[in-house]
Amino acid sequence: MPPLKPFSEIVRAVPPSGIRKFFDLAQGMQGVISLGVGEPDFPTPWSAREAAIHALEHGATTYTSNSGLLALREAVCTDLADRYGVRYRAEDECLITSGVSEGLDLTLRALLNPGDEVIVPEPCYVAYAPCVAFAGGTPVPVALDPAEAYRLDPVRIGAAVTERTKAVLFGSPSNPTGSAQSASDLAAMAALAVSHDLWLLSDEIYDRLTYHGTHTPASAAPGAWERTVLLGGFSKSYAMTGWRVGYVCAPEPLAQLMHRIHQYTMLCAPHMSQVAALEAMRTAQDDVEEMVADYDRRRRLFAKGLDELGLTCPEPGGAFYVFPSIRSTGMTSQEFAEGLLEQEKVAVVPGDVFGPSGDGHVRCSYATALPQLEQALERIARFIA
Numbered sequence: 001m002p003p004l005k006p007f008s009e010i011v012r013a014v015p016p017s018g019i020r021k022f023f024d025l026a027q028g029m030q031g032v033i034s035l036g037v038g039e040p041d042f043p044t045p046w047s048a049r050e051a052a053i054h055a056l057e058h059g060a061t062t063y064t065s066n067s068g069l070l071a072l073r074e075a076v077c078t079d080l081a082d083r084y085g086v087r088y089r090a091e092d093e094c095l096i097t098s099g100v101s102e103g104l105d106l107t108l109r110a111l112l113n114p115g116d117e118v119i120v121p122e123p124c125y126v127a128y129a130p131c132v133a134f135a136g137g138t139p140v141p142v143a144l145d146p147a148e149a150y151r152l153d154p155v156r157i158g159a160a161v162t163e164r165t166k167a168v169l170f171g172s173p174s175n176p177t178g179s180a181q182s183a184s185d186l187a188a189m190a191a192l193a194v195s196h197d198l199w200l201l202s203d204e205i206y207d208r209l210t211y212h213g214t215h216t217p218a219s220a221a222p223g224a225w226e227r228t229v230l231l232g233g234f235s236k237s238y239a240m241t242g243w244r245v246g247y248v249c250a251p252e253p254l255a256q257l258m259h260r261i262h263q264y265t266m267l268c269a270p271h272m273s274q275v276a277a278l279e280a281m282r283t284a285q286d287d288v289e290e291m292v293a294d295y296d297r298r299r300r301l302f303a304k305g306l307d308e309l310g311l312t313c314p315e316p317g318g319a320f321y322v323f324p325s326i327r328s329t330g331m332t333s334q335e336f337a338e339g340l341l342e343q344e345k346v347a348v349v350p351g352d353v354f355g356p357s358g359d360g361h362v363r364c365s366y367a368t369a370l371p372q373l374e375q376a377l378e379r380i381a382r383f384i385a
């Protein structure tokens with residue numbers, strides 16, 4: 001066969017996800033305690049599953065409107081207004097997506113021109129930099145400081161701004177560090193965005209999973225709303241990862257450009273999943289509270305246990321991750337994660353997959369039952385001893 005013409009250079013330049021490699025290794029082994037997966041260990045609340053079953057029985061197998069069910073958009077916008085005081089019109093400033101993943105892709109594709117730079121404070125969620133690159137942009141990593149609990153430091157971030165900078169992309173609460181940004185740091189980020197004419201792309205998928213008071217959305221900061229995209233979803237808060245529903249809220253001109261891409265490429269998020277998400281919002285708040293209380297118990301036990309082993313980390317304020325330093329062991333993140341898996345069968349994710357500054361750390365997810373976490377701590381203690 002004659003040689004094929006080369007595939008996309010942009011896609012070929014992006015390495016495969018380092019998280020997957022560890023899943024694959026762990027999956028082939030018996031007796032592994034996995035702290036690797038970024039996924040709730042609870043089932044989707046029953047009321048949501050039942051609503052989807054009912055919807056299927058009654059023919060909710062069609063497309064919905066491209067924007068998503070109006071009732072779901074209204075529920076999302078009412079919730080954001082009630083909980084955080086941020087207001088979006090359900091008609092044209094809110095779009096239901098196939099998860100935050102699609103929302104992120106739409107945002108970047110609607111916003112970027114080739115060569116535009118997007119500042120990506122890290123360590124951060126593995127998809128941010130690749131999605132910027134896929135959209136033709138250039139991700140510009142800026143290392144956050146663990147000694148400052150990975151706060152978004154406007155001075156560090158401001159120092160990376162150039163003529164080409166279009167946006168800053170971040171998540172709060174954060175995967176992988178669990179840091180939740182304060183209202184004052186978000187206000188400083190908003191001031192930076194105003195002074196340099198930047199967009200704030202704010203991934204708030206863990207908004208309900210906070211342990212020190214309620215979440216602060218970036219768009220609530222003074223001057224931020226007009227230049228902020230709020231990405232939210234159901235995967236984590238409602239234990240609905242496989243349903244593929246999320247939403248994106250943004251000022252109307254940008255929201256409409258995202259809608260344009262979505263209407264050609266996705267058409268709509270799955271109909272029965274939208275019905276389930278709506279039911280979850282209406283009836284599953286008690287389930288969410290119970291899950292959050294459980295995560296909080298696990299968070300405290302696990303962070304304390306790691307601390308006692310000399311694997312220190314800033315106290316995580318949200319999500320379900322801790323990101324301890326493993327520097328005291330003298331190993332790199334990859335050595336630590338591979339050794340721990342081989343010798344003690346505990347799967348964690350090496351910190352450098354979340355950006356170069358993550359080296360010297362590992363990500364542990366505590367979306368795992370308490371007895372397993374206790375056992376994992378014993379195994380980690382044995383490993384580092």
Ligand SMILES: Cc1ncc(COP(=O)(O)O)c(C=O)c1O
Nearest residue numbers: 038099100101125175233235246
């Ligand atoms: C920070 C963050 N954003 C987005 C996603 C993907 O979310 P979704 O399932 O809504 O596509 C994840 C999943 O791990 C995540 O941790």
